[in-house]
Amino acid sequence: MENKEYLEIVKKEMPKSKHLKTMVQAFFTGGLICMIGQGIADIIKLIFKDLELDIVLQFTTLMMILLTGILTGFGVYDKIGSFGGAGSVIPITGFANSIVSPAIEHKREGIVLGLCTNMFKIAGPVIVIGITASVLVGIIFLFIGM
Amino acid sequence: MKHTIYFNGDVGIKDTFTIAGPKEGEGPLANYFHNVLRDDILGQKSHEKAEILMMKSAIKNILNRTDYTTEDIDCVFAGDLLDEITSSNFAMREFPIPFIGLFNACATFCSALIMGAIMITGGYAKRVICATSSHFGTVERQYRYPLELGAQRTPLNQWTVTGAGCTLLEGGEDHRVKLTAATIGKVVDYGVTDSNDMGAAMTPAAMDTWITHFTETGRKPSYYDAIYTGDLGHAGSRLLKKLMLKEGYDLEGIYDDCGALIFNREAQKVGQGGSGTGCSNLVFNSYIYSQMMSGRLKRVLFVPTGALLSRITPLQGESIPGIAHAVALEVK
Numbered sequence: 001m002e003n004k005e006y007l008e009i010v011k012k013e014m015p016k017s018k019h020l021k022t023m024v025q026a027f028f029t030g031g032l033i034c035m036i037g038q039g040i041a042d043i044i045k046l047i048f049k050d051l052e053l054d055i056v057l058q059f060t061t062l063m064m065i066l067l068t069g070i071l072t073g074f075g076v077y078d079k080i081g082s083f084g085g086a087g088s089v090i091p092i093t094g095f096a097n098s099i100v101s102p103a104i105e106h107k108r109e110g111i112v113l114g115l116c117t118n119m120f121k122i123a124g125p126v127i128v129i130g131i132t133a134s135v136l137v138g139i140i141f142l143f144i145g146m
Numbered sequence: 147m148k149h150t151i152y153f154n155g156d157v158g159i160k161d162t163f164t165i166a167g168p169k170e171g172e173g174p175l176a177n178y179f180h181n182v183l184r185d186d187i188l189g190q191k192s193h194e195k196a197e198i199l200m201m202k203s204a205i206k207n208i209l210n211r212t213d214y215t216t217e218d219i220d221c222v223f224a225g226d227l228l229d230e231i232t233s234s235n236f237a238m239r240e241f242p243i244p245f246i247g248l249f250n251a252c253a254t255f256c257s258a259l260i261m262g263a264i265m266i267t268g269g270y271a272k273r274v275i276c277a278t279s280s281h282f283g284t285v286e287r288q289y290r291y292p293l294e295l296g297a298q299r300t301p302l303n304q305w306t307v308t309g310a311g312c313t314l315l316e317g318g319e320d321h322r323v324k325l326t327a328a329t330i331g332k333v334v335d336y337g338v339t340d341s342n343d344m345g346a347a348m349t350p351a352a353m354d355t356w357i358t359h360f361t362e363t364g365r366k367p368s369y370y371d372a373i374y375t376g377d378l379g380h381a382g383s384r385l386l387k388k389l390m391l392k393e394g395y396d397l398e399g400i401y402d403d404c405g406a407l408i409f410n411r412e413a414q415k416v417g418q419g420g421s422g423t424g425c426s427n428l429v430f431n432s433y434i435y436s437q438m439m440s441g442r443l444k445r446v447l448f449v450p451t452g453a454l455l456s457r458i459t460p461l462q463g464e465s466i467p468g469i470a471h472a473v474a475l476e477v478k
Contacts, residue, residue, distance in 0.1 A: 006336045010346040015301050081296015101294035108192045
C-alpha cells in the first residue's frame with residue numbers, strides 16, 4: 001500500500017465534522033452571548049441615565065470579561081466553548097477565556113515564570129496580528145488621507 | 147531478521163493492579179478496576195504530582211497484594227507520556243529497585259512487558275514490574291490546550307485516560323497466564339499529518355506488526371480468542387479491520403480496541419474513545435487479565451499502539467509516525 005493510497009482511504013473512511021450542526025450551535029451561542037451583552041448595556045443605561053454611549057459600551061465589555069473570568073474559573077466556559085465553537089471564541093468572552101485559562105493552568109509554576117509567562121500563550125497571536133494589521137491600515141490611511 | 151521472539155512458557159503474570167480516574171470509573175469497565183479514584187487531583191498541588199502519586203501507589207499496591215518487598219523485585223520497566231517521562235522517574239524515587247524508563251508513547255506498556263519477559267527468560271531477573279500511567283490533565287496541557295479553554299474537540303479526538311497500572315511478571319511454571327511470544331514493532335509512517343487523528347496515524351503500525359506476527363508465527367487470527375489493539379479508537383479500529391480484510395485477514399468477532407472498550411463513547415463524550423499510556427494498561431490489567439484468569443479467554447494477542455509525536459513536530463510540518471508491539475498470552 002502506498003502512502004497516497006492510504007491517505008485517500010483515511011480521508012474516505014474517517015468520520016468528519018458535522019459542519020451544519022456545529023454552525024447552527026455556533027450561531028445561537030454567539031447570538032446568546034451578544035444578547036447578554038446588549039442586556040447588560042441596557043441595564044447600565046437604565047441605571048446611569050446621563051452616561052454617554054461610548055462609556056456604557058466600555059463598561060459592558062468589562063462586565064463581559066469579568067463574567068467570562070468567573071465562568072472560566074468555575075469550569076463552565078470550557079463546556080460552553082465545546083458546544084458553541086466559534087460562537088463562543090469570536091466575542092470578547094472567547095478572548096478573555098483564552099487568557100484566563102492558561103493563567104489558571106500555569107499558576108502552579110509560580111507567578112512570574114508560570115502565570116505571567118504563559119498568560120498570552122493562546123491570545124498572543126491575536127494581539128500580534130491585531131497590532132500589525134492596525135499599523136498597516138494606519139499607514140495606508142495616512143497616504144490616502146494625504 | 148525475525149521480529150518475533152518466543153518465551154517458551156516460563157514467564158507468567160503473578161498479579162496486576164490498576165488505579166482508574168473518576169471518568170474511567172463511570173465507564174463500562176468500572177467493576178474490573180482494582181481502585182477507582184473519586185477525584186483526579188488526589189489532594190496534590192498539580193495534576194503532574196497526582197500522576198506521580200498514582201504511579202507510586204500502583205507499585206506499592208502490587209507489592210502489598212503479592213507480599214513481596216522491594217528486595218524481591220529485580221527490575222522495574224516504566225514509562226508515561228510526559229516530557230522526560232517524569233511521572234515514572236519521580237515515582238521511582240521511592241523505590242530502591244533497579245529501574246529502566248521507556249517511551250513508546252501509548253505502546254509503552256507493551257514494550258515494558260516485552261523487556262520484562264526478555265529479562266526473565268534470559269535469566270537476568272526473577273521478578274519484574276511493568277508499569278505505565280497517564281493523566282488527562284497533564285497530557286492535555288503538554289500536547290494540547292489548557293483545560294479550561296473553551297475549544298471545540300474534533301470528532302476524531304480521543305480522550306486521554308487517567309490511570310496507572312502495573313503487572314508483576316515472574317519466572318517459573320506456576321502461573322495461570324503466561325507470555326508466550328512477542329513481536330517487536332517498527333516505526334511506521336504513512337504521512338498522516340492531522341494530530342487530532344491518532345487512529346489513522348497508528349493503524350499502519352498495527353497492521354505492520356500484525357502481519358509480521360502472523361507471517362512469522364504461521365498463526366491465523368483465529369488462533370487467538372481475542373485480539374486487542376491499544377488505542378485506535380472506534381474509527382481507527384474500524385479502518386484497521388477493513389484494511390486487514392483487504393490483506394486477507396478476517397478479524398470479525400475476535401478483534402476489539404482498548405480505547406473503544408474503556409469508555410461509553412456516546413454518553414461520556416470522549417470522541418473516538420480513550421487513549422494514552424494508561425489506556426491499554428488499564429484495560430489489560432483489569433478486564434483482559436480477569437477474562438483470562440476466569441478462563442473465558444485462553445489465547446490473547448495484545449497489540450498496544452503509539453503515536454510518536456511531540457507538541458512541536460506537527461508544527462514543523464512532520465507527519466506522525468506510529469509504532470505497535472505485540473505480545474501473545476496464553477492460559478496454561
